[in-house]
Amino acid sequence: MNQVKLARQWISNFIRSNDFKKYGIINHIVYAKKESGGVEQEEYAIRLYVDKKRPLSEIPQEERIPTSIEYNGAIILTDVDDKKLNIKQLTDCHTLQTTSSAAQPIKANNIKRRPLMGGASSIYIGGTDATLGMLVRDTTDGSIVALSNSHVYAASQINAAELYITDQPNVLSLSARQPGSPEYNYYASNNYADDYIGMCKRYVPFTFLDYNYVDAALVQLPSNTLLDAVSSPNIINFKQQAPYTVASEDEIDSILLPGSVNYGAPIFKSGRTTGPIGNPGTLSACSFGCTGTGCSVLCATGTYTGGVGYSVGVVNFDDTIIFQSAYKFCSSPWGRFRFSGICIIECK
Numbered sequence: 001m002n003q004v005k006l007a008r009q010w011i012s013n014f015i016r017s018n019d020f021k022k023y024g025i026i027n028h029i030v031y032a033k034k035e036s037g038g039v040e041q042e043e044y045a046i047r048l049y050v051d052k053k054r055p056l057s058e059i060p061q062e063e064r065i066p067t068s069i070e071y072n073g074a075i076i077l078t079d080v081d082d083k084k085l086n087i088k089q090l091t092d093c094h095t096l097q098t099t100s101s102a103a104q105p106i107k108a109n110n111i112k113r114r115p116l117m118g119g120a121s122s123i124y125i126g127g128t129d130a131t132l133g134m135l136v137r138d139t140t141d142g143s144i145v146a147l148s149n150s151h152v153y154a155a156s157q158i159n160a161a162e163l164y165i166t167d168q169p170n171v172l173s174l175s176a177r178q179p180g181s182p183e184y185n186y187y188a189s190n191n192y193a194d195d196y197i198g199m200c201k202r203y204v205p206f207t208f209l210d211y212n213y214v215d216a217a218l219v220q221l222p223s224n225t226l227l228d229a230v231s232s233p234n235i236i237n238f239k240q241q242a243p244y245t246v247a248s249e250d251e252i253d254s255i256l257l258p259g260s261v262n263y264g265a266p267i268f269k270s271g272r273t274t275g276p277i278g279n280p281g282t283l284s285a286c287s288f289g290c291t292g293t294g295c296s297v298l299c300a301t302g303t304y305t306g307g308v309g310y311s312v313g314v315v316n317f318d319d320t321i322i323f324q325s326a327y328k329f330c331s332s333p334w335g336r337f338r339f340s341g342i343c344i345i346e347c348k
Helices: 003-014 108-111 249-254
Strands: 026-036 039-050 068-071 074-081 134-137 144-148 157-159 165-167 196-203 219-220 266-273 275-277 299-310 313-324 343-346
Touching: 003 026, 003 068, 003 074, 003 249, 003 313, 026 074, 026 266, 026 313, 134 219, 144 196
Parallel strands: 039 074
Antiparallel strands: 026 039, 026 299, 068 074, 134 144, 144 219, 157 165, 196 219, 266 275, 266 343, 299 313
16 A cells, blocks of 8 residues: 555544544644755655644653554554645746736636636525536436536525534525626626526535535536537637546555655646646646746645634544645645645646
């Protein structure tokens, strides 16, 4: 079993064990390159972010976090930090003159799309702004459906009895529209019926009682007149044309596994807010606002376990992916099957 999978398994077991509590308040856990004095090293480690670091002399032996752990015959290094993980909004890929939804290439993601395409602006009626991830075939009935986040297509509220976030099947609150809300989208109609594309079909609810692994929902399209066979299978401004295949767990692990052919492979993202991001995948010019080697490359750099902020509060996720450009932690963590826009790994 590879080191990435072992680390992921250990973290999942750890957060549900008694050991998780004895080390103090642990805010989140990252499996990424080890840091020394704020400088990233080449070797990977499980980094635990505690509420407050204490001198070793003040910590009883049984409460000390070991410098390494042995798990299923492998030795995995550990790291401890009490600085808040610095996750920032992804640096704009395009110049200031083109960040408006009325200018290209951002415009391509925001306009009204008929036929529909992955990466297009879309949201439930009453919502603010979001992205249709991609068009896929529902394996339960063979129909073509729109795939995005649960919080994009299932209007959310807290169910006090079960502490779940769930949807309410109401046409005005849950119908999906494209391009989106007129308050946030230049191209949207004030009449929701003009932009209606379908109803939330299935979704994965969030829970506050445990860790979540997925943020996804499907929208049932009213008819195939919203689609065509040429453009709908593809992603806006992504140079690799459909059909796409879903990466296996081992393939996803391999982008963090030194020595793998996929190690450090670039990622492409297309969404309504930032447009197409990530050379070499994009059809439009994409250069991050930074200096140094690899500035235009977006890549996965680690896994993350901890809270992700939503309008209803902080929801805990386990086994999500951190991706960044040359800036450290340029983007919020993504679940392995969390679609916010669309993120496609382009293997070397």
